[in-house]
Amino acid sequence: MLRNYLTTHPYTKFVLIEDTIQERGKPIFDFLLKTHLEKPQNTVHYFVFQDIIGRIKQKLKHNNIILHDFVTNIFCWNKDPKTGNFEETTKNLGGNSVIFIDSLAHVIYKFGLAETYRILNNLKKDAAVQQIVVLLHQDLLEEHLRVEQLLEHLCTLSITLFPNVNSENGRLQYTYKKVGGKIIKGIEEYWIDNQNLVTKKIEKLDTKKLLEKSVSAEINPETLSTFKIGLTEEDKRIRDERRGEILPYLPKPENQNDQDSGKIFYQFDEVDDWDEEDPDDDLDI
Amino acid sequence: MEKKTFKSIPGTAYSSQNGHLLVSSGIPSLDTLLGGGIPVGTVVLIEEDFHGSYSKIVLKYFLAEGIVSKHSTLIASQDVNPSNIIKELPAVIDSDLDSTEISKISGISDKMKIAFRYQNLPTADSARNQYRHIGHLYDLSKNMSFSDIENSDICYWNGQRIENGTRLYSNPAYNALLRSIRNKIRDGKFYLKDSPNKRSILRIGVHSLGSPMWLPHRKSLHSIDSTRDLDKFIFCLRALVRSANAVAVVTIPTHLYHEISLDRCIHSSDIAMRLQAFGGTELENNQSLAEYQGFFYLTKLAAINSLASRHPGSMEYAFKLRRKKFSIDVLHLPPDIHDDSDPKRQSIPLTCGGGTKYLDF
Numbered sequence: 001m002l003r004n005y006l007t008t009h010p011y012t013k014f015v016l017i018e019d020t021i022q023e024r025g026k027p028i029f030d031f032l033l034k035t036h037l038e039k040p041q042n043t044v045h046y047f048v049f050q051d052i053i054g055r056i057k058q059k060l061k062h063n064n065i066i067l068h069d070f071v072t073n074i075f076c077w078n079k080d081p082k083t084g085n086f087e088e089t090t091k092n093l094g095g096n097s098v099i100f101i102d103s104l105a106h107v108i109y110k111f112g113l114a115e116t117y118r119i120l121n122n123l124k125k126d127a128a129v130q131q132i133v134v135l136l137h138q139d140l141l142e143e144h145l146r147v148e149q150l151l152e153h154l155c156t157l158s159i160t161l162f163p164n165v166n167s168e169n170g171r172l173q174y175t176y177k178k179v180g181g182k183i184i185k186g187i188e189e190y191w192i193d194n195q196n197l198v199t200k201k202i203e204k205l206d207t208k209k210l211l212e213k214s215v216s217a218e219i220n221p222e223t224l225s226t227f228k229i230g231l232t233e234e235d236k237r238i239r240d241e242r243r244g245e246i247l248p249y250l251p252k253p254e255n256q257n258d259q260d261s262g263k264i265f266y267q268f269d270e271v272d273d274w275d276e277e278d279p280d281d282d283l284d285i
Numbered sequence: 286m287e288k289k290t291f292k293s294i295p296g297t298a299y300s301s302q303n304g305h306l307l308v309s310s311g312i313p314s315l316d317t318l319l320g321g322g323i324p325v326g327t328v329v330l331i332e333e334d335f336h337g338s339y340s341k342i343v344l345k346y347f348l349a350e351g352i353v354s355k356h357s358t359l360i361a362s363q364d365v366n367p368s369n370i371i372k373e374l375p376a377v378i379d380s381d382l383d384s385t386e387i388s389k390i391s392g393i394s395d396k397m398k399i400a401f402r403y404q405n406l407p408t409a410d411s412a413r414n415q416y417r418h419i420g421h422l423y424d425l426s427k428n429m430s431f432s433d434i435e436n437s438d439i440c441y442w443n444g445q446r447i448e449n450g451t452r453l454y455s456n457p458a459y460n461a462l463l464r465s466i467r468n469k470i471r472d473g474k475f476y477l478k479d480s481p482n483k484r485s486i487l488r489i490g491v492h493s494l495g496s497p498m499w500l501p502h503r504k505s506l507h508s509i510d511s512t513r514d515l516d517k518f519i520f521c522l523r524a525l526v527r528s529a530n531a532v533a534v535v536t537i538p539t540h541l542y543h544e545i546s547l548d549r550c551i552h553s554s555d556i557a558m559r560l561q562a563f564g565g566t567e568l569e570n571n572q573s574l575a576e577y578q579g580f581f582y583l584t585k586l587a588a589i590n591s592l593a594s595r596h597p598g599s600m601e602y603a604f605k606l607r608r609k610k611f612s613i614d615v616l617h618l619p620p621d622i623h624d625d626s627d628p629k630r631q632s633i634p635l636t637c638g639g640g641t642k643y644l645d646f
Binding site (some may be wrong): 115125149150181196 | 335336363364366447496497498500501502510538562564565594606
């Protein structure tokens with residue numbers, strides 16, 4: 001399901017990927033980058049705040065990508081005016097642009113949280129921007145829970161990655177805020193298969209159902225009583241053989257006619273409190 | 286003398302409780318809850334739901350009512366473009382639905398033959414009519430016409446031009462907004478001491494105040510948890526609004542704040558309400574709440590012009606959003622009789638005797 005939310009048009013405006021050192025979010029980030037690069041009508045703006053710029057240049061040789069280098073000259077030490085102003089750049093994007101920021105923690109280092117939030121909010125408001133994908137390394141932030149809370153307030157789809165103890169595939173938790181006000185939450189297992197993102201829903205077990213199942217399977221009446229309840233094969237065979245046989249303690253049909261049927265006669269007392277009503281009148285028998 | 290001049294303000298009425306001037310919030314059920322409407326000169330605080338969509342609807346109703354009643358409007362937001370909020374205001378329904386509704390109700394009561402004892406009991410609807418409704422009805426599925434918006438006095442504030450002012454706030458935007466509200470009140474002659482030719486009401490709507498867009502700047506010493514900007518702002522805003530013919534509705538994403546700073550804000554406001562949406566929570570799939578979209582809490586109802594605040598009657602409310610209408614109802618749980626999804630339930634016979642037969646009286 002998550003893949004639909006990520007890639008179908010119209011795009012979710014703001015995707016936030018939160019990762020840790022144990023479970024890196026780069027594969028999902030790269031997957032989204034790849035899907036956007038495949039569509040020639042989109043212009044991808046890739047803001048590089050970490051990683052080596054040369055390596056990325058080599059790797060991504062598409063026509064519709066614009067790399068913004070914020071690594072080599074971030075503090076303007078070598079007096080080379082090549083490094084643009086981040087905010088200015090975000091304001092002057094063309095139509096159909098898709099924005100990738102790697103990584104947000106570094107942006108927050110540089111500009112502070114309030115400023116970063118403002119720039120991101122302006123981008124989100126910008127109608128020309130198709131989608132914003134942002135990678136956030138949780139380990140790099142002070143008070144990371146607080147920062148995440150604020151950013152999750154802004155984003156429309158947040159994905160938090162966890163390492164999975166049981167299997168090789170990672171685990172992710174997502175919250176998707178639909179335009180109408182509906183909120184979809186889910187936990188999914190994911191892996192990258194041939195540069196494609198595959199997710200599978202992890203079913204949350206219903207404790208009630210589990211409880212019902214476990215109880216019903218275990219009850220064996222034989223163990224609950226001191227009597228022997230069941231019949232063995234031998235018992236069944238004997239029972240079948242003797243079917244129709246009248247046991248000595250049962251009334252024999254020829255004797256039955258002789259016997260008077262039993263009757264109870266009630267002897268009234270002198271002052272008897274006899275209740276005329278049928279006590280079982282209200283019952284439907 | 287003065288009362289006569291007040292009476293000429295369109296879209297207002299006097300409270301039957303304490304004689305205070307009221308304006309409508311735009312939502313009839315909310316007006317009833319507040320005792321007829323929002324008192325002029327107060328600050329209403331709305332705690333936003335997680336997504337912020339329902340609180341926005343309440344704010345839109347408030348602003349739309351202002352435009353239809355020819356009040357002046359000031360709308361402020363940093364998170365979204367304030368002109369977009371105005372563009373999406375719901376359209377007013379012209380026909381007077383109220384009277385037809387009442388006749389419909391009385392028509393039903395004529396036919397009440399079997400349950401005739403209940404005929405004279407007040408229904409929830411007639412209780413609602415006990416206050417003369419001053420507002421209008423709106424259709425959420427349509428937007429207000431462009432000409433209506435163009436002809437009204439609307440002031441937008443989006444926090445774009447902010448000068449560094451006083452040191453009172455760690456984010457200068459708060460100061461800038463207060464300043465523009467004051468200027469608007471002064472220029473539009475909304476102060477109580479002013480005597481313009483035609484009195485009107487100023488409706489101030491602040492969307493998502495205190496969201497991360499209002500975070501203290503890096504240079505200031507405060508973080509979001511230690512800053513006192515928000516409650517200071519509400520305090521100052523209340524002081525401004527009290528001295529003018531103005532009403533302010535402020536929505537705050539309070540889930541981003543600690544409880545202590547929230548309490549301070551509620552303390553400085555006059556009326557506080559909270560919207561808690563079911564979406565994305567466990568309550569979403571609760572069958573008995575399926576009719577509603579969330580809980581509505583009235584946290585604070587200030588005593589204006591009286592010693593005690595009005596008791597709203599019930600404490601449990603829920604709001605529902607239909608395609609055309611948003612309303613707040615007293616929360617009733619439906620009778621728990623049909624639950625077809627659970628086969629176990631069905632097998633239990635309701636009768637005490639025969640089992641398969643119907644219950645006999």
